[in-house]
Amino acid sequence: xxxQMEASPETVRLSxxxxxxxxxEVLAGYGLSDAHTAAVAETxxxxxxxxxxxxxxxxxxxxxxxxxxxxxxxxxxxxxSEPAPALVRVDGDGGFAQLAFEMGRPLLIEKARRNGIxxxxxxNCVHFxxxxxxxxxxxxxxxxAFAFTANHAWVAPAGGTRPLLGxxxxxxxxxxxxxxxxxxxxxxxxxxxxEIELHRRTxxxxxxxxxxxxxxxxxxxxxxxxxxxxxxxxxxxxxxALSLMVELIAGPLIGDxxxxxxxxxxxxxxxxxxxxxxxxxxxxxxxxxxSAPENLAKAEAIFEEILGQGARLPSQRRYxxxxxxxxxxxxxxxxxxxxxxxxxxxxxx
Amino acid sequence: xxxQMEASPETVRLSxxxxxxxxxEVLAGYGLSDAHTAAVAETxxxxxxxxxxxxxxxxxxxxxxxxxxxxxxxxxxxxxSEPAPALVRVDGDGGFAQLAFEMGRPLLIEKARRNGIxxxxxxNCVHFxxxxxxxxxxxxxxxxAFAFTANHAWVAPAGGTRPLLGxxxxxxxxxxxxxxxxxxxxxxxxxxxxEIELHRRTxxxxxxxxxxxxxxxxxxxxxxxxxxxxxxxxxxxxxxALSLMVELIAGPLIGDxxxxxxxxxxxxxxxxxxxxxxxxxxxxxxxxxxSAPENLAKAEAIFEEILGQGARLPSQRRYxxxxxxxxxxxxxxxxxxxxxxxxxxxxxx
Numbered sequence: 001x002x003x004q005m006e007a008s009p010e011t012v013r014l015s016x017x018x019x020x021x022x023x024x025e026v027l028a029g030y031g032l033s034d035a036h037t038a039a040v041a042e043t044x045x046x047x048x049x050x051x052x053x054x055x056x057x058x059x060x061x062x063x064x065x066x067x068x069x070x071x072x073x074x075x076x077x078x079x080x081s082e083p084a085p086a087l088v089r090v091d092g093d094g095g096f097a098q099l100a101f102e103m104g105r106p107l108l109i110e111k112a113r114r115n116g117i118x119x120x121x122x123x124n125c126v127h128f129x130x131x132x133x134x135x136x137x138x139x140x141x142x143x144x145a146f147a148f149t150a151n152h153a154w155v156a157p158a159g160g161t162r163p164l165l166g167x168x169x170x171x172x173x174x175x176x177x178x179x180x181x182x183x184x185x186x187x188x189x190x191x192x193x194x195e196i197e198l199h200r201r202t203x204x205x206x207x208x209x210x211x212x213x214x215x216x217x218x219x220x221x222x223x224x225x226x227x228x229x230x231x232x233x234x235x236x237x238x239x240x241a242l243s244l245m246v247e248l249i250a251g252p253l254i255g256d257x258x259x260x261x262x263x264x265x266x267x268x269x270x271x272x273x274x275x276x277x278x279x280x281x282x283x284x285x286x287x288x289x290x291s292a293p294e295n296l297a298k299a300e301a302i303f304e305e306i307l308g309q310g311a312r313l314p315s316q317r318r319y320x321x322x323x324x325x326x327x328x329x330x331x332x333x334x335x336x337x338x339x340x341x342x343x344x345x346x347x348x349x
Numbered sequence: 350x351x352x353q354m355e356a357s358p359e360t361v362r363l364s365x366x367x368x369x370x371x372x373x374e375v376l377a378g379y380g381l382s383d384a385h386t387a388a389v390a391e392t393x394x395x396x397x398x399x400x401x402x403x404x405x406x407x408x409x410x411x412x413x414x415x416x417x418x419x420x421x422x423x424x425x426x427x428x429x430s431e432p433a434p435a436l437v438r439v440d441g442d443g444g445f446a447q448l449a450f451e452m453g454r455p456l457l458i459e460k461a462r463r464n465g466i467x468x469x470x471x472x473n474c475v476h477f478x479x480x481x482x483x484x485x486x487x488x489x490x491x492x493x494a495f496a497f498t499a500n501h502a503w504v505a506p507a508g509g510t511r512p513l514l515g516x517x518x519x520x521x522x523x524x525x526x527x528x529x530x531x532x533x534x535x536x537x538x539x540x541x542x543x544e545i546e547l548h549r550r551t552x553x554x555x556x557x558x559x560x561x562x563x564x565x566x567x568x569x570x571x572x573x574x575x576x577x578x579x580x581x582x583x584x585x586x587x588x589x590a591l592s593l594m595v596e597l598i599a600g601p602l603i604g605d606x607x608x609x610x611x612x613x614x615x616x617x618x619x620x621x622x623x624x625x626x627x628x629x630x631x632x633x634x635x636x637x638x639x640s641a642p643e644n645l646a647k648a649e650a651i652f653e654e655i656l657g658q659g660a661r662l663p664s665q666r667r668y669x670x671x672x673x674x675x676x677x678x679x680x681x682x683x684x685x686x687x688x689x690x691x692x693x694x695x696x697x698x
Contacts (some may be wrong), residue, residue: 017627033635046465070605082637083465083635083636084464084465084466084632085434085435085463085464085465086434086435086465086466086467087464087465087635087636088494089636108551109379114431114433114434115433115434115435115436115464116433116434116435116436116468117433117435117436117466117467117468117629118435118466119466119631119635119636121636139359143382143448144597144602155660156658156660157655157660158658158660159658159660159661160658160659160660161658161659161660162654162658164651164654164655164658170591172590172594173584174597178403182597184389184590184594186586186587186590187529188587189382203677205353216658226501234584234587234588235584235585235587236583236584237535238535238537238584238588238662239533239587239588240623240660241521241533241585241663242519242591243522244651245523246381246534247533247651248491248493248523248648249631251647251648252633252644252645252648252651253493253631253634253636253637253644254493254637255546255640257646258647258650258656260653280466280629282468282602283433284601286433286436286468287371287432287434287436287468287603287604288491288602288603288604289468291604295601295602295604296601298600298601298607298610298696301607302433302513302593302596302597302607305511305609306506306509306512306513306593308505308507308512309505309508309509309510309513310489310509310510311496311505311507311508311509311510311589312508313361314586314590319659322393
């Protein structure tokens with residue numbers, strides 16, 4: 001804990017380096033291999049740094065449990081292959097997805113630059129993190145990036161009655177000269193599952209658009225959605241179509257699990273989803289050649305107009321949090337910090 | 350008009366061949382080149398055939414006006430180029446998009462098969478048709494297809510106050526063994542502009558989620574949205590992010606007009622949008638190789654489950670209409686038919 005920083009009574013202020021060290025010590029303590037430990041820790045630091053607390057050190061509890069229960073292979077060795085000139089595949093060997101993605105990324109970028117467009121399939125991995133760090137990493141290299149992943153079958157199709165689809169996020173990254181990429185990343189479900197769980201815990205009613213009960217009727221009781229019911233996609237039949245698209249392209253198209261297969265493999269243990277992820281990269285220089293600067297300037301004019309209207313860019317809040325936390329560190333709830341320290345102590349003693 | 354078919358008093362029953370002939374005669378009568386006439390007529394037949402009446406022969410009025418007013422180049426000669434190993438570009442030369450797409454499609458498919466993934470940019474075209482015929486055509490060849498196009502700046506970003514984005518549709522096609530592809534195609538606006546126009550004509554209030562007035566407030570008056578206000582994206586900030594994604598990848602990424610540039614170029618004439626379109630194709634054999642059949646069977650299981658829940662597949666209604674109209678022809682409103690016949694007579698005399 002940084003001595004020079006003030007922390008409120010209920011939070012502990014940590015520098016990002018301290019977050020990194022804590023995450024690494026906990027994961028390594030559970031026997032996760034060095035390469036996985038480093039990759040997973042960076043994701044947790046990124047989440048905490050950008051103010052996405054649900055994907056920050058809180059997820060260290062989730063990741064540690066996956067290691068402890070053997071859901072994830074501690075010493076998985078991802079292997080990279082090139083099934084076609086513009087395709088990269090990384091078989092994650094049952095490990096966490098982060099290292100697999102890291103290993104595939106350079107080749108994806110190289111292939112996108114060479115061919116104009118390329119795709120990376122990350123297979124056979126445990127997923128617990130958000131997709132934005134991945135599209136941001138690709139967009140930071142000057143490419144346009146898309147990422148899709150299926151997860152656990154929690155969501156019913158619009159007009160349906162039972163869980164079939166995952167919360168199936170879509171992420172997009174767009175490179176910006178001299179500044180952080182434009183990035184968005186959202187679940188195609190109406191809300192995150194954690195949001196509904198929070199309502200259950202606090203006994204609050206949920207809007208009817210979030211989920212259905214076991215009979216397929218719109219539910220305002222969070223428990224009815226979570227136990228035997230189903231979540232709903234965002235945006236009605238359009239969001240449902242997109243969720244189905246993600247299910248198809250991040251499952252069958254890349255030879256990996258569907259959301260139903262992932263949750264079946266979990267067998268009620270409540271573990272992180274198993275499966276694949278599809279990432280696309282397009283090099284703006286491919287279509288644009290020398291006209292890239294003037295065309296990318298048009299994109300900047302669009303961003304400016306959005307801000308000028310008083311609307312927000314999806315990544316704006318994260319980048320603001322990043323600037324602040326890089327300077328000042330982050331405030332982690334004391335109870336969470338204590339739990340994490342206990343995890344570390346438990347394993348290093 | 351087919352003698353053997355019954356038509357209600359207000360409609361005229363036409364076989365699909367008769368629709369095709371009518372469309373061709375009208376377009377050729379206005380001097381549209383043979384190649385464009387054939388390509389555009391097929392789109393109109395497809396719309397009418399599939400029960401998408403707003404994209405059927407009704408659009409012939411729109412297309413004919415574009416030809417008549419010189420908004421579209423009658424004898425445009427699209428040129429195909431290969432800016433990178435996995436990229437195809439077709440410069441539409443200011444003509445209708447259909448022929449440009451047709452000319453780029455074989456090379457897109459060939460490149461997707463060779464490289465695993467490929468992209469086609471259709472530039473410098475007039476667009477008035479839906480995207481589903483294009484993704485269906487690619488998926489019919491066994492590939493997964495995505496299509497995106499920007500159009501006229503009619504839509505405000507979520508949280509914004511002024512039009513900036515087009516209705517920016519997203520289309521997706523997935524190949525199915527032995528049957529029509531799974532296809533969806535929807536605007537990222539809450540509804541089609543035509544739907545709001547219909548409410549204005551009939552004086553009906555619109556839901557607050559469809560648009561905002563000139564002050565940026567949610568509007569229930571259709572006229573307030575159409576005159577000085579703005580349409581809204583579907584699905585709140587998520588749909589807005591997708592609309593922005595389409596704007597970026599179908600505009601600046603391929604060196605073509607943004608929706609604001611398209612509507613500025615129109616100068617209030619109410620013509621069809623000018624600009625580009627991005628189409629992606631992925632060959633399932635790329636990642637799957639010999640395991641393609643078993644993985645595509647998993648997709649079939651997902652489709653079956655959706656139907657088994659009583660939900661609908663997006664393309665289902667269109668294919669049902671297609672089967673019916675292929676057998677029985679289509680019923681075109683008498684008034685519309687008369688207008689179209691007048692267009693034909695006016696030019697051929």
